Amino acid sequence: ETGVTQTPRHLVMGMTNKKSLKCEQHLGHNAMYWYKQSAKKPLELMFVYSLEERVENNSVPSRFSPECPNSSHLFLHLHTLQPEDSALYLCASSQDRASGGSTDTQYFGPGTRLTVL
Amino acid sequence: AQKITQTQPGMFVQEKEAVTLDCTYDTSDQSYGLFWYKQPSSGEMIFLIYQGSYDEQNATEGRYSLNFQKARKSANLVISASQLGDSAMYFCAMRERRLLAEKLVFGKGTKLTVNP
Numbered sequence: 001e002t003g004v005t006q007t008p009r010h011l012v013m014g015m016t017n018k019k020s021l022k023c024e025q026h027l028g029h030n031a032m033y034w035y036k037q038s039a040k041k042p043l044e045l046m047f048v049y050s051l052e053e054r055v056e057n058n059s060v061p062s063r064f065s066p067e068c069p070n071s072s073h074l075f076l077h078l079h080t081l082q083p084e085d086s087a088l089y090l091c092a093s094s095q096d097r098a099s100g101g102s103t104d105t106q107y108f109g110p111g112t113r114l115t116v117l
Numbered sequence: 118a119q120k121i122t123q124t125q126p127g128m129f130v131q132e133k134e135a136v137t138l139d140c141t142y143d144t145s146d147q148s149y150g151l152f153w154y155k156q157p158s159s160g161e162m163i164f165l166i167y168q169g170s171y172d173e174q175n176a177t178e179g180r181y182s183l184n185f186q187k188a189r190k191s192a193n194l195v196i197s198a199s200q201l202g203d204s205a206m207y208f209c210a211m212r213e214r215r216l217l218a219e220k221l222v223f224g225k226g227t228k229l230t231v232n233p
Binding site: 031040041042043045048056088090092094096104105106107108109110111113 | 121150152154159160161162163164167208210212219220221222223224225226
């Protein structure tokens with residue numbers, strides 16, 4: 001399998017549920033990202049992990065909890081979400097140039113379309 | 118803070134014709150990178166083309182070319198010989214430097230429709 005994969009592709013959950021989004025990259029990259037794409041708004045960066053350490057948390061509510069167990073996997077744990085959290089959640093990866101990589105293009109997965117009822 | 122502006126919410130083009138999608142940016146950095154991504158209705162963001170601020174020549178990738186005008190702070194995407202499969206949202210993005218990782222700032226996008 002190549003590129004960046006995300007599961008599930010679609011998720012419907014109630015406000016009291018707990019669920020997790022999974023992202024896996026097969027590109028040998030060392031940085032991974034979570035973005036949120038709401039209707040009629042630009043993509044918003046949520047979290048950045050570089051070398052498995054969180055280096056950016058863009059003022060995201062605590063009901064979103066990221067986890068990066070290794071450089072290939074990234075999770076987004078969700079609990080007690082609100083209807084306004086319904087959006088497309090995109091994962092991306094890149095080779096972080098600060099670590100000596102030669103490219104910084106971010107490659108995206110297909111996204112998880114989340115609906116919160 | 119960096120900013121990306123895409124002023125065309127929607128564009129229409131006839132199949133086989135060329136189309137230009139506009140992008141202007143604002144930054145105080147001397148070194149920066151500009152990207153274009155395509156997002157079909159399926160949702161995946163597909164990387165198309167990259168232009169570095171110090172690149173002297175405009176970037177090209179197949180039917181895609183980037184018309185980079187540094188003094189005007191514009192980085193327009195030109196798609197030649199449009200195809201029906203080019204119908205999608207197109208996003209311009211700028212790389213924002215961080216100490217430990219890169220960050221992309223995106224515009225609001227342009228919806229391109231290719232008519233047969």
